[in-house]
Amino acid sequence: MPGFSIRVLLVDDHAVVRNGVRLMLGAAPEISVTGEAASERDALTLVQAQDFDVALVDIALPGRNGLELLKKLRQERPRLAVLMLSMYAENLYALRALKLGAAGYLTKDCSAASLIAAVRKAHTGGKYLSAQIVDQMVTRFSDSQLPPCGHQALTDREFEVFKLIVQGKSLASIAASLHLSASTITTYRARICKKLELGSNAEMTRYAMEHSLLP
Structure with a gap:
């Protein structure tokens, strides 16, 4: 198909991570990284100036938790699908991120196929959930009658x-x-x-x- 149909914003304070993600997404001809930011401020500036379809956001940004940026992006651009990218195990933040409106949660050791699948799913309005996250959600649902501990x-x-x-x-x-x-x-x-x-x-x-x- 001519041109690109999925415009992606990368938000990570490490250039090497952004380069790696960009290379992984390069295997999908319909996906294009059209913006990169190393901080919350840069990310918000970009989404105010440009249109993006999907944002890939590091959960550990300098001086600010990525969940805070997720909240602001959801307020600024409600239709922007936000995928959280993290070095932390899924059980730390995944359910919290999904509750705040994230379109999915991936760890930085995910495969290129998983990353591309997540971007495509988020672009169509879906949620990308790994098997581990699904298991956690099933457990949470099963224990929903119990107070959190x-x-x-x-x-x-x-x-x-x-x-x-x-x-x-x-x-x-x-x-x-x-x-x-x-x-x-x-x-x-x-x-x-x-x-x-x-x-x-x-x-x-x-x-x-x-x-x-x-x-």
């Missing part, structure tokens, strides 16, 4: 703060990266400790290791 009970922001704490970040640096006050981060930490029934950062880290929540 453990880290599943954390809000998106609490989970984001929790992730940064177990990565060894100080409360001050977390506050700066999330553009929040130190007292607010302290409050989030207290809520996390209460929900997880933990008393220290070391216990949080051990919990993260036991539940495979570390990158």
Whole structure:
């Protein structure tokens, strides 16, 4: 077919990742990467100036969780299909991303065939779900009558703060990266400790290791 019918925006702060994704998508003649951004600000600037059909967004952007960008893209361009691309295991963010309106979730070690299939599916309005995500959703549905427990009970922001704490970040640096006050981060930490029934950062880290929540 002449030209390209699926215009893709790549959002990742690592040029080597963007290059790799672009090469993988190059195997599909109807897909074209027509925009690249290394930050949330650049991505929002591009979607305001250009039209895209699908956005591939890294979930770990500098200074900002990719889920926050997902929310803004959904507000700015409701018809833009957003696929989350991540180095993290699916059980960390996949269900959260889908709940926020993502068209799918892929890990960075996915095959070219999976990536192309996800872009095509998202472009047609569908959701790309791996077998692992489907299993998780079935489990969540089966347990829907039960109240959430453990880290599943954390809000998106609490989970984001929790992730940064177990990565060894100080409360001050977390506050700066999330553009929040130190007292607010302290409050989030207290809520996390209460929900997880933990008393220290070391216990949080051990919990993260036991539940495979570390990158």
